[in-house]
Amino acid sequence: MKRIESTQNSLVKHWKKLVNTRKERDKTEEFLVEGEHLAEEALKSGGSVLALIFREGTDLPVHWDTAGVELIEITPDVEKEITDTEHPQGVYAQCKTPSYDESEKQAWKSVLLIDAVQDPGNVGTMIRTADAAGIDAVFLGKGCADPFAPKTVRSAQGSHFHIPVIRGELGGEIDRLKEAGIPVYGTALEGAVPYDEPGRSDEFALVVGNEGSGVDPGLLAKADRRLMIPIRGQAESLNVAVAAGILLYALKE
Numbered sequence: 001m002k003r004i005e006s007t008q009n010s011l012v013k014h015w016k017k018l019v020n021t022r023k024e025r026d027k028t029e030e031f032l033v034e035g036e037h038l039a040e041e042a043l044k045s046g047g048s049v050l051a052l053i054f055r056e057g058t059d060l061p062v063h064w065d066t067a068g069v070e071l072i073e074i075t076p077d078v079e080k081e082i083t084d085t086e087h088p089q090g091v092y093a094q095c096k097t098p099s100y101d102e103s104e105k106q107a108w109k110s111v112l113l114i115d116a117v118q119d120p121g122n123v124g125t126m127i128r129t130a131d132a133a134g135i136d137a138v139f140l141g142k143g144c145a146d147p148f149a150p151k152t153v154r155s156a157q158g159s160h161f162h163i164p165v166i167r168g169e170l171g172g173e174i175d176r177l178k179e180a181g182i183p184v185y186g187t188a189l190e191g192a193v194p195y196d197e198p199g200r201s202d203e204f205a206l207v208v209g210n211e212g213s214g215v216d217p218g219l220l221a222k223a224d225r226r227l228m229i230p231i232r233g234q235a236e237s238l239n240v241a242v243a244a245g246i247l248l249y250a251l252k253e
Contacts, residue, residue: 018031020084041158053074054071098165110202113139113207113219115141118211124156127155127160138166184204187247195228207223
């Protein structure tokens with residue numbers, strides 16, 4: 001077991017960058033999770049955890065399988081450098097960003113595509129909801145919040161380790177899905193049918209869009225059908241994560 005006491009240690013500086021900058025996360029293909037629950041989910045996923053970090057005086061659960069994982073004890077001063085929460089739990093995991101190849105995509109028949117949703121809490125909640133609904137994968141397009149930023153990861157509550165989360169160009173992904181015979185639904189207010197009209201299926205793609213402007217018109221034009229959720233009260237609109245949850249459960253068999 002290693003112990004780090006200096007805030008100037010190179011690993012500490014790396015962890016701090018993982019917390020604070022997307023550039024570091026993208027460059028190294030790593031991210032940091034905080035809290036016992038998220039660290040445990042990372043460990044259970046197998047192969048994701050590069051190091052388990054814990055504040056001195058913190059007892060790790062005895063049932064955790066840490067074989068092959070580097071254990072690093074840190075001081076409270078070091079912890080202050082790597083946490084972005086007000087009341088840190090003292091447990092962290094340095095994780096490798098999951099990767100997936102094109103062959104794996106062929107098996108994904110129900111997917112959520114997120115277009116330019118900027119709030120990390122909304123993105124994380126949609127990842128979590130897709131996981132709960134039994135969706136095969138989540139795709140994030142240009143303009144979305146970083147799925148591996150701390151707030152996004154906390155909002156997803158471990159679902160990053162249960163379901164593929166892919167960043168890429170949504171237009172090409174929609175084309176691939178349509179070529180495979182999978183119906184694509186986009187959310188819209190005009191030219192749309194009620195959200196439950198298509199019925200339930202194990203094969204579909206749902207596109208949800210930016211909190212203010214909705215789905216990009218170019219992507220919406222590719223959709224086979226447009227869906228809407230009626231507003232029966234006086235609210236102007238639904239939160240995008242709430243809307244995604246209603247739609248996923250209405251569509252998934």
